[in-house]
Amino acid sequence: MKRIFICIPYLLLMQHITFAQEDKMAEATMDKVKLHVQMQNDGRPTYDVIYNNKQFIKTSGLGFELADDSTFYKNFKWLGSDTKQVDETWSPVLGEVSKIRNHYQQLTVHLQHQGGQQRLLDIVFRVFADGVGFRYEFPQQPNLGYFIITNERTEFALAGDDKAFWIPGDYDSNEYLYTTSKISQVDNTQIVKNATDIAVRTAPDAKAVQTPLMLKSDDGLYINIHEAGLMNYSAMQLHVDNVTYKLTSALVPDAVGNKAYLKAPDHTPWRTIIVSDKAADILSSKMILNLNEPSRIANTSWIKPMKFVGVWWEMQTGKSTWSYAKNADDKDANGKLIPSGQHGANTANVKRFIDFAAQNGIQGVLVEGWNVGWEDWFGNWKEDVFDFVTPYPDFDVADIQAYAKAKGVQMIMHNETSGSATNYERRMDTAFGFMNKFGYTSVKTGYVGRIIPRGEHHDGQWMVQHYTRVAQKAADHGVMLDAHEPMRPTGVQRTYPNWIASEAGRGNEYNAFSTGNPPEHETIMPFTRLMGGPMDYTPGIFKLKNYSSNPERQVHTTLAKQLALYVTMYSPLQMAADLPENYQAHMDAFQFIKDVAVDWDDTRILEAEPGDYITIARKAKGTGDWFIGAITDEQARSTAFPLNFLDKGRSYECIIYADAANADWKNKPEAYQIKKIRVDSNSKLNIKLAPGGGAAISIKLLK
């Protein structure tokens, strides 16, 4: 290396030094967004961001502590900067829109550290009309090969005591309920302590919050802070200073306390700041996707959106169990498990789901609890749990596959790892070979439990690499991936389009086994968790209370709101989560789930306010049909919006699935009304939403 490449960095330096003499600052602008970068007197690089002449991110530090140099955030020399502008358009494989414009002004600042090693650091900023993304790049250079990041010191100095929608900065979970508070009031201590419904909690910093962090300033600016392209680094949390309102990056550590292992040339993920004076613009931002790398999969024709049903909600609500025997030691004289009679994933029951899917045009059937190991699967930090290929005696893989195939239904594989990633990695070739052999085209993975390698965390670099490795392995085998309990998404679905959804947040399931999700929850999620990518939220619950196991539990929405979530919670993979018998009781409402698209040509955020309400219209891919979802929090709401996005001069059949007049989430959640009308682009709809309610609307182009 040294002999051949050693001169190149120095040649670059020469060029930049001409800039360096001019100034120690630079700026870049796109529409209302303006970025300043400058060098402080002590050699600290800083930046600040202005929106519409208001500085909403004040002077904020940049840089690192490295294992072999704790000062890699100051004592820099400004070598120079350069800029370029990009304006391009690309098409996602699956998405909310069919074409995405990527338009930004790029500013690269070249720095050299003034320690003995004279190391180079570039900071690359991209200024968009809706915000700023930046990342650190470590150029190839003689004195920086392999290195360890012990701390990242990126700051986001908020201009005021903004209102924040936040969850605790936990190394192992993104499944907390959101708290709405001023930045000055952030303290997660009691929240973490009380969140006993979350299996693994590791939140050592009471002032740390997760990203995506949604903020609203007193003067009405909406700000979203997150990251993009997290594939080889630990997830960024934010440490909150309650007094100065400064947020500082806090990376998830590994088993020995390090934050990331890199080798130059390399770079960090992008740090993203999305900003607007309209909340709807936050939801329609494509900045995070734009900052991700293009697809690494050349042929993506096999990647398909999908609705599915599954043997799952019945376990969540206590009708059946994942396990085959009651306990791991319930064995007969021959050492065989004694069935409890409660096992959900039995062949007959699975065929019932296949029949229902086939009858209703639902593409997939997920089955959890099909493979041996569920009697003793998590909570004991046990390494060898599942083998991913051995079915329980009452689950006939070949028979089920043949039955599903004959009915045109895809079976969805389930690989729960219980957090034992080492066990999964050593068996992954076998597991994906099994999927290929039996014709599974998609897999749901799970990571419930403490991570093995012990000392690693769900959101640390090693696990981030693991999830990415699984996505690559799945792609190698032509399998689509739906990851549960991975790190929260950062737009990597652009790079791995087969990674079509993740959970990585507090899903609908919490309504079954915990105090649940309050009605505002789904109005916050699109501004937080979903900023990074699609969520497998599992909407579509029709029987909203009186579960067999937990009679005191209920879903905190109306039935109509469950329908609306198919539009407001974007995902190309959407479950119809309830049981066939519960759908059969409301087939008129189920029609919306049958009809609704999961992949889109266009999306319009008609109105939105985090924590209060969201109304979104989307145009189904390759058709002229539109679908609208409108949801509210615990407040009843009346809303009205024009349908001016419809094609001029065309006529549409509009079906409105709305809350009944007397509906409310608490006492009368299953009261809905269905209305069919004709509409065109001059029409305006008036909709009433119950407390915790919603409305789902299908608008089909009449031929």
Next chain:
Amino acid sequence: MKRIFICIPYLLLMQHITFAQEDKMAEATMDKVKLHVQMQNDGRPTYDVIYNNKQFIKTSGLGFELADDSTFYKNFKWLGSDTKQVDETWSPVLGEVSKIRNHYQQLTVHLQHQGGQQRLLDIVFRVFADGVGFRYEFPQQPNLGYFIITNERTEFALAGDDKAFWIPGDYDSNEYLYTTSKISQVDNTQIVKNATDIAVRTAPDAKAVQTPLMLKSDDGLYINIHEAGLMNYSAMQLHVDNVTYKLTSALVPDAVGNKAYLKAPDHTPWRTIIVSDKAADILSSKMILNLNEPSRIANTSWIKPMKFVGVWWEMQTGKSTWSYAKNADDKDANGKLIPSGQHGANTANVKRFIDFAAQNGIQGVLVEGWNVGWEDWFGNWKEDVFDFVTPYPDFDVADIQAYAKAKGVQMIMHNETSGSATNYERRMDTAFGFMNKFGYTSVKTGYVGRIIPRGEHHDGQWMVQHYTRVAQKAADHGVMLDAHEPMRPTGVQRTYPNWIASEAGRGNEYNAFSTGNPPEHETIMPFTRLMGGPMDYTPGIFKLKNYSSNPERQVHTTLAKQLALYVTMYSPLQMAADLPENYQAHMDAFQFIKDVAVDWDDTRILEAEPGDYITIARKAKGTGDWFIGAITDEQARSTAFPLNFLDKGRSYECIIYADAANADWKNKPEAYQIKKIRVDSNSKLNIKLAPGGGAAISIKLLK
């Protein structure tokens, strides 16, 4: 579990309680060895051991600290004890003898902890004529399922300030030079600091030593402390109290500081104390093998002993390199590595070794550096290093395999992991599939570098499980295993007979790249490292000084001693480590390497003193031929021994490969003489060994 099995422990208890009232002590005896076990007033179980009426292990504590109970070494109630005697004989697949007698008196002590959980603990002792083995057993019981051991408190209270042959207690290396000192003088600080030739050193306790620990008391007792059956636990080191001479078990921690994860019913490895007033008895002890489980491999017919040559010593001595290019970044315009011209594992050179092996009846050829990755392989804690299946451009796998097969030679696979066990595990199915595809029947593995999962250590439970998993995987694929840098062996080759050798100690190679191994080294190794199992020491160096890379280095033995090591360093896998051209300069001496066996029907330790000398005679398996190796330390030595182990009335051809009269390891290491005589069972041999010298003798039965 609870409903079906809950009563069984209590039934057992009932039975023991009858004992409990009688006494709080028990004992067991076999020949000169006597064991006492008793309960102290504070509920601490203790033991002591007597040999020939001398108490050489004084009252010593037993027990644990658990993650949920730090007092699991005291406050026990003595429930009772039971005994049994076993006398059986078994045959190892490969070994120093063809039949092994397993004769012991077993004493099991049943204890119940007097904490709130009333947990049960059994301690099982086996008393042999040559020492004591004991282990802890955790019975199935209601209040002990999964549990974590945070500390083991087993003590070995030496009766005096014994002389010890020791290396530092290092979590990652067993490759230190041995120090001989009194127990009161043990301090590894400077040794660890100065051992810069060892890549990874982690020795936080200055008073910790590794096992096998060889001891000699002032009154002439030889004592060896080690363990047996280490497959699911961390390796035991010993913390030395310089004042009381008490040794205490110190287990290697994992990334979060825990020592072992178990689930009852389970047990620890055996702790072993071998004792005799004759040093030779230590070397002939089979206690450690006897305490291991029988073979887990049903059909062992494919497991064969083997001598081999290899493309390896030429890299150690600087003639060629493992890597293909000089640096990882030496690439041409097409991104292909630019060859340095120094690459050892090229097809032509490999064929030269195949030719030499075929001509001389050597079964195998090892090739290191055959696969891509050696330009940047260790030292950077990098996870993705080798893929184990991609050869360098100048190594033609198929051609080499065909060539070797035609000549009746077995190629030996080499899988270096550089300590990245996670990378190996996820690629292991592919790696072993590759071996099967190309006909490799054995693999040498390597673990040079810091372990990944980061925070784990070479000798911790996770890695112990890893090495064992590799042995199982190799068995599944019909492949024999030679592991370098694993935990030191504990007789597990009985359970996995395909794991035919390990390095796990300071091999001959240190003579090439460091200050080397002093002449006494090989007289200590059989009493320490080799107590646990065969070592791939790589003897047979004929060109003992003036290497191309390090002219100041040399092997610290004579050539004749290199020959003797084939007998004194037991292994069913023995390398002829030098280059063909160096053997071709001394084909008369090489005849011994061609002739010597590596698997044996019988073994006689003719004389031995750790640190001074060893003479061993072995009878080749399935023949009437004997081979003798005699070695000395830096002192010249004359020795004489009768050949009364030969068959009476038969005549033998005896070839003696001895040091020349003027030989010495430092100045004239390559001076040897070969003498051929007739001998029978009445003969006596007189042998002179040079300083650092040895003698190798073949005694062939005349038909």
